[in-house]
Amino acid sequence: MSEALIRVEGLTKDYVMGSNVVAALRGVTLSIAAGEFVAVMGPSGSGKSTFMNLLGCLDHPSAGRYWLGGQEVSALSGDELAAVRNRKLGFVFQHFNLLARTSALDNVALPLLYGNVPAAERHPRAARRLTQIGLAERMDHHPAQLSGGQQQRVAIARALVNDPQLVLADEPTGALDSRTSVEIMALLQQLNREGITIVLVTHEHDVADFAGRIISFRDGQVIEDRPNAAKDAAAAL
Amino acid sequence: MNFAATLRIALLALRINKLRSALTMLGIIIGVAAVIVMIAVGNGAQARVEDQIKSLGSNIIMVLSGSMTSGGARGGSGSQPTITEDDAYALNREIDEIQAAAPSLRGSGQVVAGNANWSTVFYGTSPEYLQVRDWAVIEGRGFEQAEINGAGKVALIGQTVALNLFGEANPVDQVVRVNKVPLTIVGVLDRKGQNMMGQDQDDIILMPISTARKRVLGSSRYAAGRNVGSIMVKTKDGANMAEAEARMRELLRQRHRLQSGQDDDFYVRNLSEILQAQEASSKVMSLLLAAVASVSLLVGGIGIMNIMLVSVTERTREIGLRMAVGARARDILTQFLVEAVTLSLIGGAIGILLGVGGATAIAEFAGWRTELSGGSIVLAAGFAGAIGIFFGYYPARKASRLLPIEALRYE
Ligand SMILES: Nc1ncnc2c1ncn2[C@@H]1O[C@H](COP(=O)(O)OP(=O)(O)O)[C@@H](O)[C@H]1O
Numbered sequence: 001m002s003e004a005l006i007r008v009e010g011l012t013k014d015y016v017m018g019s020n021v022v023a024a025l026r027g028v029t030l031s032i033a034a035g036e037f038v039a040v041m042g043p044s045g046s047g048k049s050t051f052m053n054l055l056g057c058l059d060h061p062s063a064g065r066y067w068l069g070g071q072e073v074s075a076l077s078g079d080e081l082a083a084v085r086n087r088k089l090g091f092v093f094q095h096f097n098l099l100a101r102t103s104a105l106d107n108v109a110l111p112l113l114y115g116n117v118p119a120a121e122r123h124p125r126a127a128r129r130l131t132q133i134g135l136a137e138r139m140d141h142h143p144a145q146l147s148g149g150q151q152q153r154v155a156i157a158r159a160l161v162n163d164p165q166l167v168l169a170d171e172p173t174g175a176l177d178s179r180t181s182v183e184i185m186a187l188l189q190q191l192n193r194e195g196i197t198i199v200l201v202t203h204e205h206d207v208a209d210f211a212g213r214i215i216s217f218r219d220g221q222v223i224e225d226r227p228n229a230a231k232d233a234a235a236a237l
Numbered sequence: 238m239n240f241a242a243t244l245r246i247a248l249l250a251l252r253i254n255k256l257r258s259a260l261t262m263l264g265i266i267i268g269v270a271a272v273i274v275m276i277a278v279g280n281g282a283q284a285r286v287e288d289q290i291k292s293l294g295s296n297i298i299m300v301l302s303g304s305m306t307s308g309g310a311r312g313g314s315g316s317q318p319t320i321t322e323d324d325a326y327a328l329n330r331e332i333d334e335i336q337a338a339a340p341s342l343r344g345s346g347q348v349v350a351g352n353a354n355w356s357t358v359f360y361g362t363s364p365e366y367l368q369v370r371d372w373a374v375i376e377g378r379g380f381e382q383a384e385i386n387g388a389g390k391v392a393l394i395g396q397t398v399a400l401n402l403f404g405e406a407n408p409v410d411q412v413v414r415v416n417k418v419p420l421t422i423v424g425v426l427d428r429k430g431q432n433m434m435g436q437d438q439d440d441i442i443l444m445p446i447s448t449a450r451k452r453v454l455g456s457s458r459y460a461a462g463r464n465v466g467s468i469m470v471k472t473k474d475g476a477n478m479a480e481a482e483a484r485m486r487e488l489l490r491q492r493h494r495l496q497s498g499q500d501d502d503f504y505v506r507n508l509s510e511i512l513q514a515q516e517a518s519s520k521v522m523s524l525l526l527a528a529v530a531s532v533s534l535l536v537g538g539i540g541i542m543n544i545m546l547v548s549v550t551e552r553t554r555e556i557g558l559r560m561a562v563g564a565r566a567r568d569i570l571t572q573f574l575v576e577a578v579t580l581s582l583i584g585g586a587i588g589i590l591l592g593v594g595g596a597t598a599i600a601e602f603a604g605w606r607t608e609l610s611g612g613s614i615v616l617a618a619g620f621a622g623a624i625g626i627f628f629g630y631y632p633a634r635k636a637s638r639l640l641p642i643e644a645l646r647y648e
């Protein structure tokens with residue numbers, strides 16, 4: 001495969017709580033190529049979210065280095081990280097994290113607000129993304145007026161609106177029923193086929209099975225990293 | 238992120254908690270309204286004083302008869318006549334700062350012309366009187382020196398007297414009887430309007446001081462000898478009033494042969510000082526309003542800070558999400574600062590409306606003169622905005638310093 005989109009070396013994260021130190025991540029080294037669809041698995045507390053937060057430039061590692069698209073991001077300042085998150089990354093959360101009392105359209109347009117996109121372009125771009133994921137009719141709806149699956153689609157549209165290279169999804173199906181989960185996975189597979197790199201955390205084997213590579217964590221370390229013959233989610237529907 | 242978008246987010250956030258926003262604004266509303274009313278009342282009082290100084294003639298100093306100390310017993314102002322016509326002429330002659338000094342003898346009574354009669358006041362004075370009071374003769378002429386010296390039977394009348402005695406007819410060359418003494422009207426005075434006490438200044442007759450003394454006021458003790466009731470002095474433009482007063486006092490003490498230990502037997506009063514004393518009473522009202530204004534603005538500011546802190550806590554996850562999708566610390570800072578300033582400016586705008594209404598109501602119902610100024614409105618709006626920035630800064634900075642991951646995970 002081509003040059004690595006993600007490369008981490010000895011990535012370590014300690015949470016210091018008083019005299020207690022929790023070693024959440026203990027020296028993770030791996031790389032992920034552009035275009036991969038990776039599932040991160042492991043028992044609860046094994047460090048999956050910590051790893052994702054570091055990949056997402058939401059937190060600083062205690063030690064180790066991280067290159068994203070050739071740029072070393074572990075050395076960047078807060079504002080520079082914000083710019084990286086804005087331009088290169090898209091986030092999908094377990095609990096959607098949509099702004100309440102804000103329309104689907106405005107939720108999707110939110111990253112554009114911080115990306116110096118002219119006001120006149122924001123809504124058309126957001127609308128295109130919403131249409132692409134099949135929510136053209138729900139643009140004016142507020143999150144409370146949407147089902148869980150629809151809310152997660154809006155969140156995915158928001159993650160995509162800035163044309164990111166990498167989408168990070170921490171248990172995106174954790175709050176959804178199994179049929180809706182498969183729908184969301186089908187959507188992510190489709191996006192992956194269009195060229196977007198996806199790293200997804202899940203503790204369900206059924207969900208991980210839709211990925212092309214499965215990395216397993218235990219006690220803050222990678223214990224297994226194997227390719228996977230991905231099932232086609234669209235066919236499973 | 239551009240300003241329009243930031244403003245839209247702020248307005249949305251404030252709309253979501255309408256009642257809370259409205260209550261938060263209350264302190265600012267009251268404070269700003271008080272500022273507007275305060276300045277309107279203060280300016281009104283100032284303008285009133287200035288108008289009165291203008292209508293009196295500027296740079297006026299009054300010399301009044303004082304008390305003569307005799308065997309330890311002292312009378313009040315004017316209880317004994319102590320100043321004379323000659324004092325007035327001496328002031329005129331010897332003090333450089335003085336432009337004109339006019340002695341006056343006051344009387345009052347019925348005046349008759351033909352079969353019309355009217356009750357009015359009259360002054361025996363010198364030609365300088367018109368100069369001192371910036372008063373023009375609009376018809377006929379003023380007094381001539383021969384008439385002053387020879388107790389000429391002539392008079393100048395004010396507009397009110399003219400109207401009541403002669404209606405629309407021209408009073409010049411008509412005869413008016415003052416205390417049964419027939420005087421020929423040689424001129425009519427310009428309209429002056431009311432003075433600071435609300436008295437009609439046009440209800441007046443002027444005559445040469447000698448005429449008043451010898452013919453009209455015959456029996457009054459003021460009229461005896463060369464005594465006068467008061468001397469009205471106008472200083473030259475740009476003259477130092479305090480200096481002029483000091484020199485007048487010195488001259489009069491000399492003329493009255495007062496020893497250095499003795500009290501003055503006259504009073505020197507600067508008229509603008511008297512008026513300023515009146516202005517002081519409305520200043521007390523202004524000060525009270527200023528106190529209310531500053532307390533309200535302070536309380537309003539603290540209220541804004543409090544609500545913004547609550548808002549930052551409530552919206553921690555929102556802040557985390559915004560940071561996750563690319564908001565920089567300064568975007569978050571701006572967002573919450575704009576929200577605080579919007580809150581205080583809306584409060585300020587309502588306060589301005591209320592203050593303008595209040596000032597108008599005070600003028601209408603309490604009869605106070607108030608003067609609204611654009612400057613005070615700009616000042617109040619600026620104050621409101623400054624309060625928003627000052628009290629909104631700490632919560633906004635707190636929001637901007639959150640770490641993205643901790644804000645996102647906040648429960
Ligand atoms: N903010 C934090 N402060 C302290 N300890 C934390 C914090 N976040 C996670 N941890 C600890 O780090 C370890 C890994 O957590 P996490 O990465 O959330 O695991 P996972 O997502 O795999 O369940 C756990 O032991 C957890 O208790």
Ligand SMILES: [Mg+2]
Nearest residue numbers: 048049050170
């Ligand atoms: Mg987790």
